[in-house]
Structures are given as C-alpha cells and as structure tokens.
Amino acid sequence: MVLKLAIVGCGGMAEAHLRAYTAIKQREPGKFEFAAMCDPVLASAEKFANIATQSQNFKPRVYKSVEDMLSKEALDAVDICTPHSEHHKAAIACLNAGADVMVEKPFGITVKASKAIIEAARKNNRIVAVAENVRRGLSQRTAYWIINERKMLGEPRLFFAQHAGWENPAEERVWHWRIEKMLGGGGMVMDSGAHFADMLRYLYGDPETVYARVTQFEKWPHKKRDKIVYDEREDTWIALITFKNGLICTWSWSIAAPGYSYTNVVHYGSKGCLLDHGDVFHGPFDNAEVIIQDGLKKVTYSMRTLEREFLESLDSERRRRLFPHGIMNGVFVECYDFLDAVENRRKPEVDGEEGLKAKAICEAIYESAYLGQPVNYRDVLEGRVEAYQKPINEYFGL
CATH class of the missing domain: 3.40.50.720 (NAD(P)-binding Rossmann-like Domain)
Known part of the structure; x- marks a missing residue:
C-alpha cells in the first residue's frame, strides 16, 4: 500500500x-x-x-x-x-x-x-x-548513551544551560505571528524551548518541581502593515527544575543583558561532566567534550570520538531504527x-504523550512565573495548574 x-x-x-x-x-x-x-x-x-x-x-x-x-x-x-x-x-x-x-x-x-x-x-x-x-541527531543519541547506558558521568547531579546576550530593542522588526500570545502561545520558553524540554526528558526522565521567573525587560517594536505593535514574548527567563532522579537543572536565557554575552552548558554527574559548546536549546552538539575526574587528574574525551564508539556499539537492527538508511x-x-x-x-x-510531557515542562515555567511560586510538574501535566494558559484556552474554546 x-x-x-x-x-x-x-x-x-x-x-x-x-x-x-x-x-x-x-x-x-x-x-x-x-x-x-x-x-x-x-x-x-x-x-x-x-x-x-x-x-x-x-x-x-x-x-x-x-x-x-x-x-x-x-x-x-x-x-x-x-x-x-x-x-x-x-x-x-x-x-x-x-x-x-x-x-x-x-x-x-x-x-x-x-x-x-x-x-x-x-x-x-x-x-x-x-x-x-x-533528540534524533548523532551527538544527541550519543549523549543519551554516555549518560544512561555507558554511565560515564556517574549519577546525574547538576545541569546548567545558561545564555545571556543583547539584541537591539530599538531596531524595528517585521511582524510575525510568533510575537502574539494567542498565536504563538508564548516565546522561546516553548518555541525552541520545546527541543530543550524534550531533550531533558530524553536524558533524565520526568521533572518534579519547577520554579521560574519570566519577564520582558525591553519593548520590541514590530511593523504590522501600517502600524507598530509590540512583541508579547519574554526576553528573559531563569528556571530551576528538579527531577525525580535527583538532578537539579538551571535553565536561563536573555537577550536583554547588555555589555557581556556568554553561554554555559554543562551536564554534571558524580564522576565528571559533559561540556557542551553550543546553544541552550539544541544540544549536546558534536563539538562537546566529556571530562572525567580521576582523582586529581582529568581525562577528556571528544564527542566525535565517543560518537564513533557509540556507533560501533550498535547492532544492525538498532542502528537501522535510529538512523534509517544511515541518515x-x-x-x-x-x-x-x-x-x-x-x-x-x-x-x-515521539508520540502525543511524549510531546505532551515535554510541553508541560515549558508550561510549568510559565505557570510558576505567573503564580510567583514553585509548581509541581505533574499538576501542570494533568491540568490542575493552568493560570497562565487559561486565557489561551478560553480564546480557543478549550
């Protein structure tokens, strides 16, 4: 057929x-x-x-x-x-x-x-x-293998994914549907953040609690036909996410931080860390490194070396399933x-349930910021907490 x-x-x-x-x-x-x-x-x-x-x-x-x-x-x-x-x-x-x-x-x-x-x-x-x-890229599949199968990092402890930078708020941009809450649902927390949330669950399982601050420091003008409208999305957030397996994650992003820009992405376990050299949404990337603490010594492995070892560890069926036609x-x-x-x-x-569970991480960040207090991830997942989402749901008759 x-x-x-x-x-x-x-x-x-x-x-x-x-x-x-x-x-x-x-x-x-x-x-x-x-x-x-x-x-x-x-x-x-x-x-x-x-x-x-x-x-x-x-x-x-x-x-x-x-x-x-x-x-x-x-x-x-x-x-x-x-x-x-x-x-x-x-x-x-x-x-x-x-x-x-x-x-x-x-x-x-x-x-x-x-x-x-x-x-x-x-x-x-x-x-x-x-x-x-x-999650389906080679470096991301390798990261799963490093953390969950080979267990090179030991027991998960900490994960920092932090970016601060500056974009010019005075620059007039062209309107796009993403800037409106009722069309996009939110900003980068749930847009590129959907990738981050899925990778969090893929690598570490379900969260327990989320505590966040989400704000817009600047006004971002956009030209919509013959008038100026302003971006409704956040330009900054800081989120603290705890996990059932004991992991503590800090995820932050800002484009309203003038003067000095930096990106820091590190996964820590009891034996060492995975140091990523990419952004805070789409990694780990293939330029990452695994650094193992061996007493007073440090042993470093490149992600590309570990990618080769990961591929060599796969039987033909799993390799075909993960990378059909070798793509x-x-x-x-x-x-x-x-x-x-x-x-x-x-x-x-990644079926609907997987998509929903990743979605709930992003919404938990918005809900925590809206309420000004920590929220239980499962309460957001099961719909018991939806203060931020309520006007969107009402708008669409949900």
Missing part, C-alpha cells in the same frame, strides 16, 4: 520536512506519495506541489483550507506545520477524518490543546507523532519514523 501524504502549512519549517520526504522517496519510491499540499497562502501550497512533482509523476492537489482538503481527499498521513495556534485544530480535523498525523513542536498551544489532540487520536484509533528532530539528519529521521509508524501501525518514537 502506498501511503497518501499531505503537508498542511507550507512555510519555513515545512520546507525541511518536504526535503526530508523527498529524500525518503529517493530511497523508498513506493513508500508514499505526495497527495496534497495545504496553506491559506495558495502560492505557498503551489510552490510545495511543484517541488513534489519533481519526485513523482503527478502534481499533488493544492488547498487553502484543511476542511476543503479533507472533504476531497482520502489521506493516510498528514504532516502539520502550521502556526502553533492551528496545531490542535488541524490535527483534530485530520484525525476525525481518519488520517494519522505528525504535528510540529510545540505540539498543542497549551497542555489542554495537546490533550485534545491525543483524545481525538484515541477516539479514532489513529497515530499521533510530534515532529521532534533534535543522521533529525528531520529526515522524524519524517521516516512517522511514515514507518503509519505503515506498520506502531507507536512513533
């Missing part, structure tokens, strides 16, 4: 998905076909359809609305890359129409929206995947995993 795939939302991130699906098609031509492209800007859908035509002998049909598409197409799988505010609406409509879906991070715009997607999947016996690509690009792997899950009726690696 050739799966019929549609892409909903033909913007920036969807281009990476389109490239990944095209690469999959080159390797497994009969796995799926591009059946439809959907975007309210019809020219964007047309652009995607024209690109897709280069890898198959017909042009996918194009649509401006999900409703119109679903009324005319019998789809097996839909990849949803819309603005955050549309994730739950598009996903639920597709699930109710009998299609399996993959939703771009950060899954739903709130915890409640995310749960609504999961419930629609359960009701219709459909698959939900979340497009989380970062180590996270977007390729997430798209392949989704199609394979649909084809074989299995759970995808």
Whole structure:
C-alpha cells in the first residue's frame, strides 16, 4: 500500500520536512506519495506541489483550507506545520477524518490543546507523532548513551544551560505571528524551548518541581502593515527544575543583558561532566567534550570520538531504527519514523504523550512565573495548574 501524504502549512519549517520526504522517496519510491499540499497562502501550497512533482509523476492537489482538503481527499498521513495556534485544530480535523498525523513542536498551544489532540487520536484509533528532530541527531543519541547506558558521568547531579546576550530593542522588526500570545502561545520558553524540554526528558526522565521567573525587560517594536505593535514574548527567563532522579537543572536565557554575552552548558554527574559548546536549546552538539575526574587528574574525551564508539556499539537492527538508511539528519529521521509508524501501525518514537510531557515542562515555567511560586510538574501535566494558559484556552474554546 502506498501511503497518501499531505503537508498542511507550507512555510519555513515545512520546507525541511518536504526535503526530508523527498529524500525518503529517493530511497523508498513506493513508500508514499505526495497527495496534497495545504496553506491559506495558495502560492505557498503551489510552490510545495511543484517541488513534489519533481519526485513523482503527478502534481499533488493544492488547498487553502484543511476542511476543503479533507472533504476531497482520502489521506493516510498528514504532516502539520502550521502556526502553533492551528496545531490542535488541524490535527483534530485530520484525525476525525481518519488520517494519522505528525504535528510540529510545540505540539498543542497549551497542555489542554495537546490533550485534545491525543483524545481525538484515541477516539479514532489513529497515530499521533510530534515532529521532534533534535533528540534524533548523532551527538544527541550519543549523549543519551554516555549518560544512561555507558554511565560515564556517574549519577546525574547538576545541569546548567545558561545564555545571556543583547539584541537591539530599538531596531524595528517585521511582524510575525510568533510575537502574539494567542498565536504563538508564548516565546522561546516553548518555541525552541520545546527541543530543550524534550531533550531533558530524553536524558533524565520526568521533572518534579519547577520554579521560574519570566519577564520582558525591553519593548520590541514590530511593523504590522501600517502600524507598530509590540512583541508579547519574554526576553528573559531563569528556571530551576528538579527531577525525580535527583538532578537539579538551571535553565536561563536573555537577550536583554547588555555589555557581556556568554553561554554555559554543562551536564554534571558524580564522576565528571559533559561540556557542551553550543546553544541552550539544541544540544549536546558534536563539538562537546566529556571530562572525567580521576582523582586529581582529568581525562577528556571528544564527542566525535565517543560518537564513533557509540556507533560501533550498535547492532544492525538498532542502528537501522535510529538512523534509517544511515541518515543522521533529525528531520529526515522524524519524517521516516512517522511514515514507518503509519505503515506498520506502531507507536512513533515521539508520540502525543511524549510531546505532551515535554510541553508541560515549558508550561510549568510559565505557570510558576505567573503564580510567583514553585509548581509541581505533574499538576501542570494533568491540568490542575493552568493560570497562565487559561486565557489561551478560553480564546480557543478549550
């Protein structure tokens, strides 16, 4: 059976998905076909359809609305890359129409929206995947092996992921949907922060408590048609996250810290540390180092050396599952995993529940800051704490 795939939302991130699906098609031509492209800007859908035509002998049909598409197409799988505010609406409509879906991070715009997607999947016996690509890279897979399988760092103790820098608030920027709370749901805590939250759980399991301060020090003007509007997102946060396994994590980020910029990302265990040389969202990167304390001596291992050892440790089945066709690009792997899950009726690696649990970390940061007190992670996950999210839920009738 050739799966019929549609892409909903033909913007920036969807281009990476389109490239990944095209690469999959080159390797497994009969796995799926591009059946439809959907975007309210019809020219964007047309652009995607024209690109897709280069890898198959017909042009996918194009649509401006999900409703119109679903009324005319019998789809097996839909990849949803819309603005955050549309994730739950598009996903639920597709699930109710009998299609399996993959939703771009950060899954739903709130915890409640995310749960609504999961419930629609359960009701219709459909698959939900979340497009989380970062954990699937070689350096990130190697970090999991270092910490959880080889246990090079010993027992997890501390994790610092800190960035402070400055961007010019006086610079007038062009409006984007992300700057509005009701369209984006929040700022970088839940945008790029979705990757960080997923990696936290991937490496260390579930949190227990979250205590955070989230603020906007500067005003950030944006030009929206003929008027100036201001960014509603945070420009600074500091979060203290404790975990069930005893780990204590400090995660902070600011673009309102003039004069001196720095980034510090270190995972500490009882035997040593993993020193990352990337940003505070997407690592660990392949330029990281593992430093083991051996008495008064320190022994350093490069991530690239450990990557080779990790790959050598894999049997053929696990290697095929983690890196299908030997590809180590996270977007390729997430798209392949989704199609394979649909084809074989299995759970995808990052399913709706995984996406929800990562989402709840981000929302716990907002909830703690909104309430001015620590929050229990499970209370946020289970919807007992939703003061920050309440106006968003009400706006969307959730």
